[in-house]
Amino acid sequence: MNGNGFLKFLLTVLILAVIYFGWVLTGALDRVRESNLRVLERLEQLQHTLTAPTPLVDWAPLPASAAPSGDNIANRQFFDPAAVPGGRLIQATSADTPNLNPLINNEATASEFHGLCVSSLAEPNYADPTEYQPLLAESWEISPDHKTYRIKLRRGVFWDPFTDPETGVKHGPKEVTAADFKFFVDVVKNPDVNCEAIRSYYQDLESVEIVNDFEFVVRWKVEYYGSRASTLGMSPLPRHFYHFYDGPFDGKRFNNDHRRNRMLIGCGPYRFVRWEKDRRVIFRRNPAYFGNALGAGPSLDYLVYEIIKHPNTRFQALLAGSLDQLGLTPDQWIQRTGGKEFTSGELKKYRYLLPQYTYIGYNLTRPFFQDKRVRQALTMLIDREKILRDIYFNLAKITTGPFFPDGPYADPSIQPWPYDPERAKRQLAEAGWRDTDGDGILEKDGVKFVFTMLQIATSPIQQKMMPLIKESLAGAGIDMKIENVEWSVYLQRLNQRRFDASCLGWASPFDPDMYQIWHSSQCDKPESSNYIGFRNAEADKLIEEMRRTFDRERRIAIAHAFARLIHEEQPYTFLFVPYSLVAQSGRYRNVRVFPVGMPVMPYWVPKQEQRAVPGL
Template sequence: MNNKGLITFLLFILLLGMIGLQILTMIQSDRLYERLNRLMDLTSSRQISTQNQTVTPGQTSSTKTENKYPGDEGDWAVANLSGEPRTLTPISVDWSSDSTQVCMRNIYETLFYYDNDFDGVKLKPVLANSMTVSDDGLEMTVKLKDKIWFSDGKPITADDVVFTFQTMMDPRVDAANIRNYYQNVQDVIKVDDKTIKFTFKELYWKTLESVGVTEILPKHIYQYTDANEFNKRVTNPVGSGPYVFERWDVAQQIILKRNENYWGKKPNINKLVFKIISNSTAALQSLRSNSIDFMEPSSEQFTDMSKNDEFKKNFNIFSYWEPSGGYGYIGWNQSSPFFKDKNVRVAMTLLIDRFSIAKFILKEKATVVSGPFYLHGKQNDPNVKPWPFDLKKSAALLDEAGWKDTDGDGIRDKDGIPFRFKLSYTTASPTAEAIVKVIKDDAAKIGVIVEPDPFEWSIFIERMNSSQFDACMAGWGGTIESDPYQIFHSSQIADRGSNRVGFNNKEADNLIEEARKTLDEKKRYDLYRQLHRLLHEEQPYTFMFSRPTFLFIDKRFENVKVHQLGVDPMEWYVPKDKQRYK
């Protein structure tokens, strides 16, 4: 559910330390500065290096850049979306919908964004020209570039930045699932038309990511008096990005066209077309019939097509690991009578044969995981091994929890309630259906009845957001270092937060909060590894798999490169003699 490549599923804020003794504050400020240096590759004057030039406040870069990417202009790039977005307004989007993210990154822009080729987290300026941080780390001043404007020609000013963050923090606006990332922002102030000052309640160690990678909205388009008016805005998005909205044919496609008034480096592709194809089998058929140009295949499709010589003549096949790859999971809703007890949740994990699923259904293209952190990252505890497949032990734990077959009908029960639950998943993936069947068959062997509960993508997401499920099979995208606050902290259960399973554990809350305050990386990683071990014991999720990103891309596209963070369609072009669309 994370559209991989350059898309980043979530923006994470972590707090950076309790302000106490003056000497401690000084140490933390020094460490924050060191962190910012690594993150932003700052010069000694604490200014962002823009286009390899140091830019001081009040100055702009004089470096000239080519106003378009190399290659021939023309043609369209047609992709599939697994589901229809709920809205194209960034603050109100459901960030678990990768289809929304695909559209957003082309229409809207941010102050900073991730460097494609940096092996780690590093931001580079987009709308920003320079940034300075106060000595105590509690103020950040951002200067905008001079010659930047929205697609309607209106200049981008500090008013737009202030409006964006004020809207984000407005409790009446439908942004509960991302608002917690901005809870430490104390104020956003306009200094002048091109300068914004951010103040923070406490130190952050991801200040620049939380503030910098936020889509900036044009105030003159999105300003509102009634928040419901803003919440109901679904289509006709306006931003400053390289593409503009053309039309949305409901249940069919979304079309973006190149922004000919774009202030920055123009892409070569004339149109981006996103066809709504919820089934991956149908998507592959569309790819092979030239109805779409690229897609992310399932593991099975990747394996099969990699052996197909005819397919390989027409399509490039990519496989690569990236930090945003995330993980799949089955979430156990703890408001359900079945999954309040951790022993039951562990029993559920023990009855799922993840290793056989990875081998036979996912064609050995996935790795079974034991927790939520990037498999190759420092938060992950490599000593925590996935629970095995063990029906005997699963049955024993269910017996211990009081779930026994008391009436001899072959189904476990407790207090008159039969152990029969629905496992919700999206119809977008035939692989999901196959996995659910394996789980259903194995569960039945020990008296647990699993009822498959498939939904079309948009309905599935809505049910997830409102926790209307017994158990659900889904996934999260990730980052090199992620903040589990949104997903596992108890404060995120209410108001459509992302703790959809209702995991409420004081020890987990304490570890998450302490990690947010810990600037020292070694100590912070130790806290996250403790959390990893706790989640392994508690099993709010059955952590399923991580896998590489797979891509099929039509060979007529050239300059397709795999960066540290994936592929960047902005770089692509199609030679004139191979162009399919006019």
């Protein structure tokens, strides 16, 4: 996923990558709730902090005459007519986000926050994510070749009122129109805007033609399978907020407008209240949301994201009632959920497998990683069965590639590379890596096999796993150093390609598009997801063919061929598909697990069990 609805759409619901890593592996996705799958993050650190405790968004009623048109709205059948308004949901995230602009920040949290505040044209059905249902779009028509989409917008949908952070001008509610969608596309296509991860999905979009305020036509240059998701997942972008000055739009100014990028102006189910830097981000139910009148509006008054870095501190906050929902680590799930809070039903546990995978990615510009025999050997030196047993407590599945193993795009005939140190040593020798000076370290052409693995400082899984991998590699003459870094630094290092190896995670979408992560054209783009520099002409050919193929069986066959190629090339050591392990207060009603995860929009709390947000 967009005003950034595309990120919201694919990250929040279709589970697209842009670059979020699996919370079980990294501890950085404790924030997964409605957006359960996120994509890998890459952005510069935000240099300014929000210090004012007062809201930056004005609260005002809509014009009395405003009434959304059309009564068809996505996922209405999953909302409880008996729900009562009020209450809160307080979650935890292990790291603060660089900024709140999801176009230039494709970090998972920014996309999730955006999805709360800004609706997209359509949304996948919770139970069947291949079915698209209307949100901002009242209806649409698609040409047989999927190159032309005619969109009819719902009327009576308004942008939030706000006070301009630079000029001080107050803006009242303004109706969302086709121009806001065209502005989104114009910004995404502007080469000065730092949004490579999103831009790759819109590179073949030819034009957005406005018919009138509430109708527009999206035209694609080529037949592209992802055009439906990219079009219907699109969200508007408020031009009156971002292009507030005279003259042409300035992409660099958009990137660097720190005051605006600390705000969210939306038209969705929640309104941004404030961001207390390094402490919490607060959202309040939008009384003017068009879905409220259609039976698909949220009931919870507040959604709060507390920033708590240490996993034990987060768990203690859950037990104390300061948090209402938390993604658990495997050891917490197994060893710490037997107390009275869980046995009494005060806290409930939810376990489900989601389409995401963790991996070790190798910087392919480094001399030690350029031979696939070496990359295969590295994978065979890692005892994934032991890690699965001792660190994940068997709450994950070993995976072989980028496709969800329980889905049709994965090739079940592909078996994981075995843990086989002797075979790995032979392959390293065949590739020319030998210990010629007897110091215990392999070398080739005068280069010692010494590299550094980035480790996320707040990840308990990595803290346990990396020493095991280091020891195993050392037995084969490879010196893997471990560098513990904060998340913001981690992002900068990836973005600048200043790393040897990293351990992260991606999502596995229901209808995957491998272009953003694997296509050679993305290698040299600083904001792209192909940060390891994978270049392969045959992979490019398969990716492009898959993008043009609408026949599902043919797409699956191409995906299987791509999976076999990636398995052989081994640019990643594919690790695990982890279970989502969620602990949540028993106060909540209408809690359900879907293929897209546990969407919080249908949650509600009986009046007598509702709690206020401390400090509000």
